[in-house]
Amino acid sequence: MTEITTSLLTLDARTQKRNAAERRFRAYGLAAVLTGLLLLVILLVSVLSNGLGAFRQTFVTVDITLDRAQIEEAEAALVKTKIYRGFIEDNIAASLEAAGVTEANDASAAADLLSKDAAASLRDWARTRLESDGEKWSKSFDFLAAGRIDGYLKGRVTMESAALDSKVTPEQLQLADTLRDAGVLVVKFNTGFFTLPDASENQVEAAGLGVAILGSAYLMLIVLFLALPIGVAASIYLEEFAPKNRLTDLIEVNISNLAAVPSIVFGILGLAIFINFIGLPQSAPIVGGLVLTLMTLPTIIISTRAALKAVPPSIRDGALGVGASPMQTVFHHVLPLAAPGILTGTIIGLAQALGETAPLLLIGMVAFVREYPAGPPEGFFDPASALPVQVYNWTQRADPAFFERASGAIIVLLIFLAIMNITAVFLRRKFERRW
Amino acid sequence: MSPLWTPLFILALAIAGFFAARSRALSTAGGNPRLMHSLPRVYGMNALIWTAAPALLLLAALTLAQPMMQERQVMSALPDSLTASAGETSLAMAEICRIAGGIATAIENRSLSKDAALQSSDIGTLRDALTGAGIAVTPETSAEILNGAQDWYAYDRRAALLHAVLALGAAALGLVWALRRARKDVNARSTVERGILLLLMGAASVAILTTVGIVFSMLFEAYHFFQQYSWREFFFSTNWNPRFQGGSDLGMLPLLWGTLYISLIALIGAVPIGLFAAIYLSEYASRRMRSIAKPLIEVLAGVPTIVYGLFALITVGPILRDYFAAPMGLGNSASSVMTAGLVMGIMLIPFVSSLSDDIINAVPQSLRDGSYGLGSTQSETVRHVVLPAALPGIVGAILLAASRAIGETMIVVLGAGAAAKLSMNPFEAMTTVTVKIVSQLTGDTDFASPETLVAFALGLTLFVLTLILNVIALYVVRKYREQYE
Numbered sequence: 027m028t029e030i031t032t033s034l035l036t037l038d039a040r041t042q043k044r045n046a047a048e049r050r051f052r053a054y055g056l057a058a059v060l061t062g063l064l065l066l067v068i069l070l071v072s073v074l075s076n077g078l079g080a081f082r083q084t085f086v087t088v089d090i091t092l093d094r095a096q097i098e099e100a101e102a103a104l105v106k107t108k109i110y111r112g113f114i115e116d117n118i119a120a121s122l123e124a125a126g127v128t129e130a131n132d133a134s135a136a137a138d139l140l141s142k143d144a145a146a147s148l149r150d151w152a153r154t155r156l157e158s159d160g161e162k163w164s165k166s167f168d169f170l171a172a173g174r175i176d177g178y179l180k181g182r183v184t185m186e187s188a189a190l191d192s193k194v195t196p197e198q199l200q201l202a203d204t205l206r207d208a209g210v211l212v213v214k215f216n217t218g219f220f221t222l223p224d225a226s227e228n229q230v231e232a233a234g235l236g237v238a239i240l241g242s243a244y245l246m247l248i249v250l251f252l253a254l255p256i257g258v259a260a261s262i263y264l265e266e267f268a269p270k271n272r273l274t275d276l277i278e279v280n281i282s283n284l285a286a287v288p289s290i291v292f293g294i295l296g297l298a299i300f301i302n303f304i305g306l307p308q309s310a311p312i313v314g315g316l317v318l319t320l321m322t323l324p325t326i327i328i329s330t331r332a333a334l335k336a337v338p339p340s341i342r343d344g345a346l347g348v349g350a351s352p353m354q355t356v357f358h359h360v361l362p363l364a365a366p367g368i369l370t371g372t373i374i375g376l377a378q379a380l381g382e383t384a385p386l387l388l389i390g391m392v393a394f395v396r397e398y399p400a401g402p403p404e405g406f407f408d409p410a411s412a413l414p415v416q417v418y419n420w421t422q423r424a425d426p427a428f429f430e431r432a433s434g435a436i437i438v439l440l441i442f443l444a445i446m447n448i449t450a451v452f453l454r455r456k457f458e459r460r461w
Numbered sequence: 462m463s464p465l466w467t468p469l470f471i472l473a474l475a476i477a478g479f480f481a482a483r484s485r486a487l488s489t490a491g492g493n494p495r496l497m498h499s500l501p502r503v504y505g506m507n508a509l510i511w512t513a514a515p516a517l518l519l520l521a522a523l524t525l526a527q528p529m530m531q532e533r534q535v536m537s538a539l540p541d542s543l544t545a546s547a548g549e550t551s552l553a554m555a556e557i558c559r560i561a562g563g564i565a566t567a568i569e570n571r572s573l574s575k576d577a578a579l580q581s582s583d584i585g586t587l588r589d590a591l592t593g594a595g596i597a598v599t600p601e602t603s604a605e606i607l608n609g610a611q612d613w614y615a616y617d618r619r620a621a622l623l624h625a626v627l628a629l630g631a632a633a634l635g636l637v638w639a640l641r642r643a644r645k646d647v648n649a650r651s652t653v654e655r656g657i658l659l660l661l662m663g664a665a666s667v668a669i670l671t672t673v674g675i676v677f678s679m680l681f682e683a684y685h686f687f688q689q690y691s692w693r694e695f696f697f698s699t700n701w702n703p704r705f706q707g708g709s710d711l712g713m714l715p716l717l718w719g720t721l722y723i724s725l726i727a728l729i730g731a732v733p734i735g736l737f738a739a740i741y742l743s744e745y746a747s748r749r750m751r752s753i754a755k756p757l758i759e760v761l762a763g764v765p766t767i768v769y770g771l772f773a774l775i776t777v778g779p780i781l782r783d784y785f786a787a788p789m790g791l792g793n794s795a796s797s798v799m800t801a802g803l804v805m806g807i808m809l810i811p812f813v814s815s816l817s818d819d820i821i822n823a824v825p826q827s828l829r830d831g832s833y834g835l836g837s838t839q840s841e842t843v844r845h846v847v848l849p850a851a852l853p854g855i856v857g858a859i860l861l862a863a864s865r866a867i868g869e870t871m872i873v874v875l876g877a878g879a880a881a882k883l884s885m886n887p888f889e890a891m892t893t894v895t896v897k898i899v900s901q902l903t904g905d906t907d908f909a910s911p912e913t914l915v916a917f918a919l920g921l922t923l924f925v926l927t928l929i930l931n932v933i934a935l936y937v938v939r940k941y942r943e944q945y946e
Contacts, residue, residue, distance in 0.1 A: 044838055051840035055741025058734045062758045062814070065807045069761075072776045073768060259664030267658060268665070279935075281668045286861065286931040287924065288868020290895050291675060294920040297902060298678030305528055320671045327668070353654040381765025384870035384895070388902050403465060414767040414871075421774055421875060429775050436768050447763060 073436050079180045080434020083216035083231065084171040086140055086205070090117045090148065091164035097152045107145040110152070111137060114144060114169070118210070125208035135201055139211070141170035141231050170218070171211060173230035173427050175202050179213050182427065219434060223396045224411065224419070230427040233420070235435055237395050241311055241410030242380060242442075244399065248315025248406065249322055249379050254372050256319070257326030258361075264327075265334040266356050285324035292321045293385030301389060308390035309409035311399065317385045322375040329371025333364040366457030373450040377443050383414040391415045413439045467625045468517060471632045475513035478636045482508030482643040490645035499650040507649045508639035510656045516632035523624045531616045535609050551909070553606060560591070560610035561617065567591075587611075679924060682908075682917035689911045695918060701881035701892075703901065703912045711915045713922065715881040719798065719891035723877060724866035726802025726887065727809055732859055734806075735813025742814070743821045744843055755818070762811035766871040773804040773876030786888035794878060799887040801876035805866055812862045820854030820938075821847060853937050860934035864927040870895040894919050 037045070092113060100109035119133035137144075148167065155163045170176075174194035177183035179202065188196045205211040222234025268274040296317035300306045306313050337360050345355040386392070392415050399408035411419070413435060420432040483505035490496040497504075532554060539553060587607055642649070687695070690711060698712025738758060742751050778795035781803075786792045824847050832842040848855070878890025879900065901916040908914070 044841070048838045048840045051843070052741070052745055055737045055745055058737030059741050059746070059754050059758070061734055062738050062761065062810050063754065065810070066757060066761055069764070069768070069772055069807065072772055076775060256664045256667055259661045260667065263658075263661035263665040267661065277665055277668055280672050282935055283928065283931055284668060284671060286864060286927065286935075287675070288864075288870070288895070288927055290868065290870045290898055291679075291920055291924050294898070294902075294917065295671070295675045295678055298682060298917070299674050302908065303678075304525065320667075323667065323671070351650065351654060353657055377763065381767065383765065383767045383770075384874075384899070387870075387899050390903070392903060414765055417767050417771060418871070418875070421771060429771075432771055433775070436771055439765065440768065443763065443765070 073433055073440070076430060077433025077435075077437045079182070079430045080219055080437075081216055082180070082213050083218065084176040084179045084211060084213050085168040086118070086136075086144075086171050086211055087166060087168055088114060088117050088121055088210070089164060089166045090114070091162065092152055092155070093162040094156070094160075097156055100149070100152070101156075106149060110145040110148045114140065114148060121210055122205075122208060125210060135198070136205060136210075139171055139175045139198060139202060139205070141172050142229055143232065144169040170231045171202075173425070175199075175211070176213075176231050177427055178202055179206065179211070180430075182430070219431075220438075223398065224394060224416065225396075226394075227423055227425060230423075230425055230431065233428070233431055235413065235416060235438060237398055238411040238413045238416035238435070239438070240398060241314075241391070241395075242413045244311035244402065244406060244410060245315050245318060245412055246376055246380060247402065248311060249318045249376060250372070252315065252319040253322045253326055253375065253379075257323050257372070257375075258330055258368060260323070261327050261330035261334060262356055262361070265331050266360070267352070281324050281327055284320075285328065288384075289321060289382055290384040290388065292317050293388030295320070296385060296389045307407055307409070309393045309395065310407050311410050311412075312406040313389045314386050314391055314412065315406070317389060318379040318382060321382065321385065322379045325375040325378060326368075326371055329374070330364070330368045333367025333371065334360060336367065337363045363459070366453055366459075370450045370454045373446050373453070377446040377450075380446070381414055381439060381443060383418055386412055386415045387418065392419055394419070413442075467520060467628055471513055471516045471520070471628060474629075474632050474636060475509045478508035478512045478639060479505035482640055485640060486643040486645060486647075486649070489643070497645040498648050499653075503649045503653050504643045504647075506653045508636060508643065510653060511635035511639035512632050513635075514656070515635050516628045519631050520624060520628040523620075523627065527620045527624070531613065531620065534616065535612050538605075538612060539609060540605055553609070556606055557609040557613050560607065561613035563591070564610060564614045565617065675924065679917050679921040682914055683921045686911055686914035686918045689914070695915070699883055701897070703915070705910070705912055707910075709912055711911065713894070713919060715883050716892060716894045716897050716919070717922075718883050719877065719881070720867055720873075720893040720895070722798050722887070722891065723802045723805060723873060723893060724863055726798060727805035727866045728859065728863060730803055730806025731809035731813050731862060735810045735862075736817055736855065738810070738814045739817035739821055740843055740848075743818050744839065744847070755815070758814055759811050761807065762815070764808075766808065766869060767875075769804050769808050770871040770875030773800050773872055777804055778876060781888070789888075791886055791888040792890075794888070794890045796876055796878035796890045797888045798877060798891050801873045802887070804876055805869055805872050808869070808872065809862045809866060812865060813858055816858035816861065816938075817851070817855050820851045820858065823854070824850045853940070857934040857937035860930050860937070864930035864934065867930070868895065868923060868927050870899060874899055894923050898923070 090113065096113065100106055100113070103109050115133040115137045118136045122133065122136070147169070151165065151167075171179075172194070174183050174188070174191065175198070178188070178194075178199050183191075183194065183199070185196050185199060188194045188199050202211055218232070219234050220239065221236045222232060223237045224234070225232040264274065264277065268277075296313055300313045300316055301308055341359050341363065342355050345359045346352070350358065391410070391412055393409060393411075395409045395411045397409070399405035399410045417432045417435045417439070420428040420435065483501045486497060486504035487494065487501050494501055535557060536550065536554065539550075591607075642652075695711055695713055697714065698710060699714045700710035700712045701715045703709040703711060742755055746754065774796070778797070778800040781797065781800055782793060782795045786794075786797065786799075828846050828850060829842055832846040833839075837845065873893045873896050877893060877896060879892050879896060880890050881897075882889060882891050884891065898916045898919050901913055901919075
């Protein structure tokens with residue numbers, strides 16, 4: 027007879043080992059979940075901390091006063107912007123004096139801190155003045171400060187880095203300090219980031235998302251107006267009318283495969299068919315919209331079919347029972363009941379399309395676009411940019427100051443996506459119906 | 462006149478037809494809808510469909526076909542010296558199109574008179590007239606090209622008029638036909654419903670057309686590529702060195718290696734985290750934790766890939782370089798296989814976790830209960846019962862994640878670098894199939910050179926690769942689901 031060495035009251039070594047294994051396993055699982063969440067936080071914090079600066083911009087506030095004679099003289103000159111620059115210098119000197127800065131009152135050096143097109147924008151204003159009545163005009167201008175000065179005030183550029191930089195000198199940064207103390211140089215909210223078009227390599231301060239936001243809006247409009255009707259129609263056919271045969275099987279397999287095809291392949295399709303074969307213009311929202319429509323269709327079809335499936339057969343039977351035709355049953359009874367689900371799926375599909383970059387690169391939307399596209403529908407054929415492509419575009423610039431813009435653009439993109447997804451969740455919660 | 466006017470006019474006609482047919486049908490029944498076969502508005506719909514659908518289809522077909530026919534006609538008028546090779550022909554045609562487009566805009570904003578553009582047969586005066594209107598014409602532009610442009614513009618105008626007339630004629634015919642059938646005893650509903658069903662079928666076939674379009678566009682251009690470049694070199698050469706002056710090495714092995722290496726690192730990172738997260742969330746977590754953590758992890762799947770790309774480029778890349786690669790002497794490049802792989806791993810976590818979660822949840826509770834009844838702990842149940850039962854589905858999930866990784870573009874474009882290399886060092890910059898598709902197809906491209914066409918061959922390879930993975934994965938997942946239903 028073997029001796030009983032174990033007891034229910036004390037744990038033997040084997041049980042202890044098994045319990046430890048259990049705890050370890052549980053800890054691994056928890057660690058995995060926490061890692062996932064931590065990575066999400068790191069990702070968002072990294073983007074936010076890099077990009078928040080793009081929403082604020084350094085401006086040089088100058089009160090400009092010009093009279094008709096001055097403008098006419100400048101317009102008659104050969105190099106007009108040089109004269110206008112002179113006007114800015116004079117007025118900066120006056121502002122400095124008013125602010126009580128006496129030492130380092132070098133207006134010409136201060137004007138060097140301005141963005142390159144300050145004189146041109148002054149000239150645009152001055153020329154419109156000439157056409158109006160009056161002899162003397164004054165206006166308070168907020169000129170953009172040059173990119174490096176902006177970087178200095180935001181802490182991106184330091185005295186040490188300026189010493190190595192050909193575009194800015196430490197002396198200019200000291201001058202910037204003086205001007206800031208005098209209240210001439212101020213950092214404030216940057217509305218231009220949302221309204222201005224893209225700018226060239228040397229003018230990071232003037233680069234904005236205007237064209238990209240408009241282009242993305244056009245894309246979404248096209249996707250919405252094409253993908254929603256086609257997707258819903260396709261789902262109705264497949265779910266309610268299609269006979270079970272090999273053709274419908276083929277369509278089903280096709281749709282689930284299309285949902286998993288890499289997005290860049292859709293870009294190749296757009297380039298080969300829509301641009302090279304049909305001859306639509308490059309960089310145009312219409313091509314981007316078509317490509318994104320084809321990409322979004324599987325998402326919309328899959329969610330619409332789920333929504334149609336969720337409508338109980340009793341609704342259909344009831345409608346058919348009172349004499350409605352199958353078509354009337356679907357359009358009068360099933361579709362309205364499935365509408366919230368369809369809407370949610372469509373919003374999620376649109377959100378996916380809004381963030382898509384790779385196919386748009388191939389159809390040429392990465393081109394440098396400074397002109398706003400015209401209003402729809404002609405504008406659908408004009409060159410435009412899109413938010414995610416603009417981000418990519420800015421990461422390819424040599425000046426690292428564009429990274430801040432790129433991260434800022436990402437924040438704008440993420441805010442749009444968050445709004446769309448939250449709307450979808452809200453709609454689902456509000457209209458979800460259990461049968 | 463904008464080309465949009467014709468379809469708009471057809472639509473207006475169709476809407477007018479709706480009301481006309483409705484009231485006509487009603488009047489044949491003496492204003493009493495009970496005597497009619499179908500509802501009054503169905504007769505209206507009938508007229509709407511008959512007016513708009515054939516006319517718009519005709520217009521679309523004509524608009525698509527016209528440039529090709531026009532091109533053939535203009536091309537046949539060109540002398541042989543300009544159409545010696547495919548490249549020269551396309552150059553000549555591009556020039557003709559450009560000048561014809563210039564003529565059209567110049568006439569529209571009245572800087573050029575129609576007579577000056579079309580009647581002047583003397584090349585000198587024509588050239589002067591065009592230059593005067595701001596169209597870039599060099600003295601080298603040959604007479605044939607200019608005449609071709611004249612023809613092109615004339616064809617364009619004639620075609621636009623012809624299309625409008627034909628489409629409007631079709632619309633009018635349809636309208637008359639539908640109005641004649643707007644009588645109380647006509648079965649309008651069946652006609653309308655059949656029309657709608659056709660429309661629905663058409664929409665469903667868009668999915669097939671897309672696949673056909675993808676396959677054909679890539680097969681067609683890849684075929685051109687393999688005519689100019691040996692397929693053996695493409696598939697088995699280890700040199701990737703495109704040169705736009707010709708004589709490039711276009712072996713895809715280094716690209717494939719980069720793709721697979723990065724995907725492997727991504728999967729090594731994502732699979733354990735995703736799998737353990739799925740196990741924890743489905744087997745251990747409280748309802749409350751599950752309802753919070755699951756959607757949060759899925760947010761990672763909703764973040765656009767360009768965001769991950771930027772994260773790789775400005776955060777992960779420099780950290781890896783400064784704290785790992787450089788101190789260990791493994792390299793000094795911020796973009797590397799490791800950077801792209803790790804960031805892609807983050808992107809893949811939710812794919813693995815939510816698919817595995819679904820599959821683990823589908824394992825019947827009775828299997829677990831049986832295991833508990835035999836005295837296993839929870840983790841033993843998971844390891845010895847739940848996971849083996851869920852294994853095929855989990856493999857499917859991993860395959861789907863792998864297909865995502867292979868086809869992913871923005872993360873590798875921004876994180877992996879552009880140098881085609883066969884190397885084991887994960888801290889070196891390498892490149893992938895998708896990166897090269899982007900770089901060969903953006904910017905100025907010449908669709909006759911193998912350096913551009915190679916992108917289509919790469920795209921085809923990528924498509925086939927991901928298709929195989931997807932088909933296997935979908936098959937496995939679907940088969941497994943049926944098992945327990």
